[in-house]
Amino acid sequence: MKSVLCRFAFRSLAASLLCFSAAAHAQLSIEITGAGANRLPVAVADFSGERIVSQALASVVRADLERSGQFRLIDAGATALAETAPVSYPDWKARGADALATGSVSAAADGRYETRFRLYDVQKQAALGGQAFIANTGQLRATAHRISDFIYEKLTGEPGIFSTRIAYVVKSTGRYELQIADADGENAQTALASREPIISPTWSPDGTRLAYVSFEAKKPIVYVHSLATGRRHVAANFKGSNSAPAWSPDGKKLAVVLSKDGGSQLYLVNADGSGILRLASSAGIDTEPRFSPDGQSIYFTSDRGGSPQIYRIPAAGGGAERVTFEGSYNVTPRLSPDGKSMAFIARNDGRFQVALMDLASKQTQILTDSSKDESPSFAPNGRMIIYATEVGGRGVLAAVSSDGRVKQKLSVQAADVREPAWGFFVK
Amino acid sequence: MRTFLTATAVCLSLAACQTTSTLPQPSKPEPAKPLPAAPTPPAAKAAPVIPVQTEAQRLEKLRAALANKSVYFDYDNFSLKPQYQDVVTQNADFMKQAGKDTVVLEGNADERGSKEYNLALGQKRAEAVRKAMIMVGVPDARMEAISYGKEKPRATCQEEKCWQENRRVDFSHKSN
Numbered sequence: 123m124k125s126v127l128c129r130f131a132f133r134s135l136a137a138s139l140l141c142f143s144a145a146a147h148a149q150l151s152i153e154i155t156g157a158g159a160n161r162l163p164v165a166v167a168d169f170s171g172e173r174i175v176s177q178a179l180a181s182v183v184r185a186d187l188e189r190s191g192q193f194r195l196i197d198a199g200a201t202a203l204a205e206t207a208p209v210s211y212p213d214w215k216a217r218g219a220d221a222l223a224t225g226s227v228s229a230a231a232d233g234r235y236e237t238r239f240r241l242y243d244v245q246k247q248a249a250l251g252g253q254a255f256i257a258n259t260g261q262l263r264a265t266a267h268r269i270s271d272f273i274y275e276k277l278t279g280e281p282g283i284f285s286t287r288i289a290y291v292v293k294s295t296g297r298y299e300l301q302i303a304d305a306d307g308e309n310a311q312t313a314l315a316s317r318e319p320i321i322s323p324t325w326s327p328d329g330t331r332l333a334y335v336s337f338e339a340k341k342p343i344v345y346v347h348s349l350a351t352g353r354r355h356v357a358a359n360f361k362g363s364n365s366a367p368a369w370s371p372d373g374k375k376l377a378v379v380l381s382k383d384g385g386s387q388l389y390l391v392n393a394d395g396s397g398i399l400r401l402a403s404s405a406g407i408d409t410e411p412r413f414s415p416d417g418q419s420i421y422f423t424s425d426r427g428g429s430p431q432i433y434r435i436p437a438a439g440g441g442a443e444r445v446t447f448e449g450s451y452n453v454t455p456r457l458s459p460d461g462k463s464m465a466f467i468a469r470n471d472g473r474f475q476v477a478l479m480d481l482a483s484k485q486t487q488i489l490t491d492s493s494k495d496e497s498p499s500f501a502p503n504g505r506m507i508i509y510a511t512e513v514g515g516r517g518v519l520a521a522v523s524s525d526g527r528v529k530q531k532l533s534v535q536a537a538d539v540r541e542p543a544w545g546f547f548v549k
Numbered sequence: 550m551r552t553f554l555t556a557t558a559v560c561l562s563l564a565a566c567q568t569t570s571t572l573p574q575p576s577k578p579e580p581a582k583p584l585p586a587a588p589t590p591p592a593a594k595a596a597p598v599i600p601v602q603t604e605a606q607r608l609e610k611l612r613a614a615l616a617n618k619s620v621y622f623d624y625d626n627f628s629l630k631p632q633y634q635d636v637v638t639q640n641a642d643f644m645k646q647a648g649k650d651t652v653v654l655e656g657n658a659d660e661r662g663s664k665e666y667n668l669a670l671g672q673k674r675a676e677a678v679r680k681a682m683i684m685v686g687v688p689d690a691r692m693e694a695i696s697y698g699k700e701k702p703r704a705t706c707q708e709e710k711c712w713q714e715n716r717r718v719d720f721s722h723k724s725n
Contacts, residue, residue: 319697319700319701321664321665321668321698321700322664322665337697337700340653341653341693341695342668342695342696342697342698361693362672362693362694362695363668363672363694363695363696365665365668366665366668379665379669381672381676381694381695381696384676385672385673385676386668386669386672386673407666407669407670407672407673408669409665409666409668409669410663410665410666423663423665423666430662430666451662453662453663453665453666454663454665454666467662467663469662474661474662474663496663496664497663497664541664
């Protein structure tokens with residue numbers, strides 16, 4: 123384990139300057155605090171011609187791969203290598219690289235840029251494929267993330283998450299901001315700024331909308347916000363509290379928690395706010411609903427048995443089945459994208475920690491060693507879980523791999539960060 | 550009276566003033582009495598004037614006082630303790646006086662645990678107070694029980710003395 127800033131991977135002066143200007147906008151900075159046991163050694167050479175775009179694509183790719191905790195970056199030297207250049211496999215083998223990526227950037231006729239790259243298996247001495255992208259300067263980072271996704275998938279067999287986005291809430295004195303940033307913490311944009319709290323943001327399955335709870339009207343109300351248009355509507359505003367929205371996998375409905383009929387109870391409402399339907403009823407608290415990825419079940423937190431525990435009901439309605447039994451406080455169920463495991467928050471000796479349960483065997487593993495963890499959220503490939511925690515009295519985000527090995531800390535200078543929600547794959 | 554005092558003050562500060570024009574003129578005849586040799590100017594303090602308190606002002610004062618009184622709860626608990634029945638009764642009495650007022654019962658929780666579970670706990674507390682208010686005759690239609698969960702702590706240290714401050718229900722009266 124070594125503790126290094128992601129920034130270390132930036133090698134060119136251009137990238138350092140970019141980094142500096144970004145820091146002025148209170149960016150989410152990501153620190154790697156733990157890495158996988160068997161990291162694949164990979165070299166990413168500077169792309170030929172990338173200096174013409176004042177953005178170093180290769181360094182963004184290297185930072186992505188490093189941050190994932192799955193790779194060990196091998197120094198590729200200062201020489202740029204185009205995807206068309208012949209590869210000297212013995213040289214790369216001698217440097218310790220199992221895989222090599224090379225590429226080029228060239229100006230296209232319409233003022234945009236064409237980026238090409240190729241990935242090689244050094245051991246097998248074979249090309250693993252490549253891609254070409256046409257992009258304007260504003261899209262070059264996104265191009266780099268696409269390249270990282272390709273490399274990640276070819277080498278690990280799982281889809282990469284470098285092109286996804288993360289929503290979270292930044293709290294500074296008297297101000298709450300719901301922000302959306304790229305998975306590497308860059309390009310943070312504010313979707314909502316308010317003097318009152320904002321909690322429980324959650325992405326629609328198509329990645330275009332966020333449902334969340336805002337207290338801007340001095341009570342909790344559930345809103346649905348279309349990010350690209352800035353249009354927003356009320357999804358649930360009944361007498362009492364309205365909270366804990368959860369999208370159905372088809373994006374048509376929301377499970378919500380309402381107190382309109384007394385207590386906090388589960389309801390289903392169309393995403394436009396119409397057609398309210400009660401899902402379950404109990405004498406206690408029912409909250410934090412989440413659909414299983416197949417849409418068949420709804421997991422939720424309930425104190426119906428005397429202490430807060432996780433239960434499951436059929437989405438079509440029916441009897442509740444208890445899911446957690448160990449310990450006296452298990453809350454915030456979040457299903458993995460494959461539906462096979464469940465992340466949640468368990469209290470152990472007064473510490474609130476991220477736990478992961480294999481749903482078939484019910485085997486549970488505590489993934490963190492912190493004590494104030496909240497709001498876990500799976501990356502769409504299921505590999506990482508982002509969550510909120512506290513370090514030195516400040517709210518930060520952290521991410522842990524589902525095997526507990528890779529660890530990252532995501533923080534914003536001089537502010538609390540909380541309520542992370544990892545977005546879905548962008549089509 | 551005020552005009553007179555001001556005039557006196559002005560004249561005392563101006564040497565050119567004519568004493569005759571500034572002598573106090575008794576408003577009604579007084580019994581003959583030896584005048585003080587050197588009349589001291591009246592003190593700068595005005596005689597008390599008690600304004601009339603309008604009904605709206607009186608209610609506003611009470612409203613503000615009630616906003617500072619909360620009901621407190623035990624950890625992970627939402628039953629109303631007997632010692633807070635007084636606060637409930639005072640709020641209910643006030644609702645009777647302020648016939649058009651509505652009240653928002655704002656539940657809160659301490660920081661331990663998840664945001665949404667704490668929101669639900671705060672809701673339970675607010676509803677416990679709502680039920681107690683109904684018991685002493687406040688119509689349900691004039692109340693709304695909501696929760697801020699753990700989002701609005703009144704005290705921020707991470708120990709029981711602060712946590713107990715945060716497990717509470719506040720009364721937010723609104724005149725209509």
